[in-house]
Amino acid sequence: MKKKPLKFSPEVRERAVRMVNECRGDHPSQWAAIESIAAKIGCIAQTLLSWVRQHERDAGQRDGLTTADMQRIKELEREVKELRRANEILKLASAFFAQAELDRRLKS
Incomplete structure (x- = not known):
C-alpha cells in the first residue's frame, strides 16, 4: 500500500x-x-x-493513543508479520528436511 x-x-x-x-x-x-x-x-x-x-x-x-504509542504499535505489527513469515519458512524447511530424511532411510 x-x-x-x-x-x-x-x-x-x-x-x-x-x-x-x-x-x-x-x-x-x-x-x-x-x-x-x-x-x-x-x-x-x-x-x-x-x-x-x-x-x-x-x-x-x-x-x-499517543503518537509514540501508535508508532510503537506499527513497529510491533511489522515485527509480528516478519516473524510469522519467518516461522512459515522454517516450518516448510523443517517439513522438507524431515521428508528428505525419511526418503533417505527408506532407500537404505
Whole structure:
C-alpha cells in the first residue's frame, strides 16, 4: 500500500495547533478557533481538529493513543508479520528436511 504524501509538514501542523491554542480565548469555542485557523492555513476544519485532538492526547490532556504509542504499535505489527513469515519458512524447511530424511532411510 502506497502512502500518500503529506500535504502539510509536521512544522505546519504544529504551528496550526499552537495558533488554535493561542487564539482560543478570542473565539466563543475551540471549534470556532479551529475553523478560523483552518481557513488561514488552507485545510479543512476537521483535519485541524484531528491535529488538535492528537496534540491533546500526546500532551496527556485527552484519553487515547499517543503518537509514540501508535508508532510503537506499527513497529510491533511489522515485527509480528516478519516473524510469522519467518516461522512459515522454517516450518516448510523443517517439513522438507524431515521428508528428505525419511526418503533417505527408506532407500537404505
